[in-house]
Amino acid sequence: MNLSHIEAFVQVAQHGSVSEAARQLNCNRTKLSMAIKALEKELDTPLFVRSGNNLELSEAGKAVFKDCESLLITASRIQQTCQHIRGDFTAEVWIARDDAIPDETWQQLSHRLNNKYPATTFNIVLASSGDLSNLVETKQVDFAFGIDYERVDDPRIEFTPIAKIRMMSVCNANHPLGQLRRVSDDKLRNAMQVTLAYLNEKDNPELLPFSLKHIGFSSFDYILSTIRTEAAWGVLPEPLIRHLLRDETLSVIKHTYGLTQEEYCMFSSSGMEAHPGMLWLCDKLSDYLFDF
Template sequence: MTLAQIHEFVLVCRHGSIAAAARALGKSRGAVSMGISALEDHLGVTLFERSGNQVKPTPVGADLLDDCQRIVSLSQSLEQRCRHHLQGEERMLRIARDDALPEAFWREIVIRLSRRFPNLDLCFGLSTMAELDAMIASGEVDLGIGLRRVSSKPSASETVVLSPVRVMMVVAAGHPLSLLQQVSEQDLRDYPCIGQAHFTPQGLRVTEAASARQVGVSHFELMRDMAAEGIGWTWLPQPLAADDLETGRLVILRHVAAVRMDEYVALKSRYYREGQVTDWLLAQVREYLRRCESA
């Protein structure tokens, strides 16, 4: 009994004809017929009832069909996984990323990844950039992706800069700061600054600390929504703020340093070897950020 014979059996059942199964396999009708006969001899049962050119499984043949289909599917999966390994495609990828880019972008990326690399074990987690270094170093994730201040200290992980990103000082339309023709440092200190909170060895801290009053939340989307509700002012990356700026829900403050350039980066362990999946993913992120910058 061979895998080829089992595959022939499955295809004859599926097509209802030895000739049609032979065409699907690119074999002669006689070769497939001989394979079925050899499988029947090995198993000691009759698998098909034959009537002219049409065949249908016997009761025992119908009973064996599901298991034979599983054997064929498993063998094809093994072959495909070996091909992908030889081509340099990762089998598993654990990613932690921040939410500096819209969730709609990441949903589309996960869908496309799943379809393009169907054998990939993929795990996406949400984290702040301030916590990614430790996650990479501990081996919790393979890849960290997020927005990083250009002035931040060098990462202990290997860093790949994907694109510069504009980050803007924004506030809700109608907020007192939005009415000023020129916003000073003192004006900023008079109103709460909404920053990104992250865990440190010393406890929970807020990344931005440019105001006497701070409100720390876990993610950029919460910072955006709280700013739009008039709670305070905040820094937001252009891809995440674009829609609210266009509709007028948020405005950029008239401050001398209201726009800065940060970097969107990928962090990886020095022991991590990227392959086709990582290359494809980072190329999609680069292209998306290029479109955002040119919009």
């Protein structure tokens, strides 16, 4: 079986249409349709039920989908293993990261990473926590670092836990919510919330706003800035706000979910051999978060 035909089948099954899969893959719709028809002819089985422009997996398509995904992952792993044995590592690595960890820490780590692996070019871009997994899945970046809000078993993505990170519901110290010994659901729901926004098309219940009134930003730093200047509350990672809690600029809201823990992870494609620089980065981030 042709792997490109299998990839076409998996992509169309995931996106529900040939046009959307072609857009994601940046390829021709006709070529994608022909690949699926070639696979169906080889298997002598229809993999989709077609109704106008809509495509749904047939019973056969549903039965073989997971195996096709696994086959693509295995093929990727074989390629990565051979590259590793040859001693080949990507000369250019793209990394996405959220801003749960302060910018100055990332700048220091970036400079050390560059000095330690001078033969590799590292491109580090800022992204919303909710988009990290999707950026790796769609191969826009090679690796991503940040808070894992996905909580799904996705065979295409490998999640490497680095450390637990504490998330805190906070407001300005002089905000009415900060004065209460106990904050009810109703009071919190009726207060303006600054929440995390992301472009990933998949709904993520972990990132749904709690309040009836809310404004969204893709950056924790923007959330923090708005909390400090507006009568609003939001959920922020401890590394970003510890100094503001210590000097009592911010207050932790005394609510059932005022303090929670999330996993800080490295995201990578399943079967992808990690660049040694990424393993080094995991160690340094783990050391940093250990103090929290």
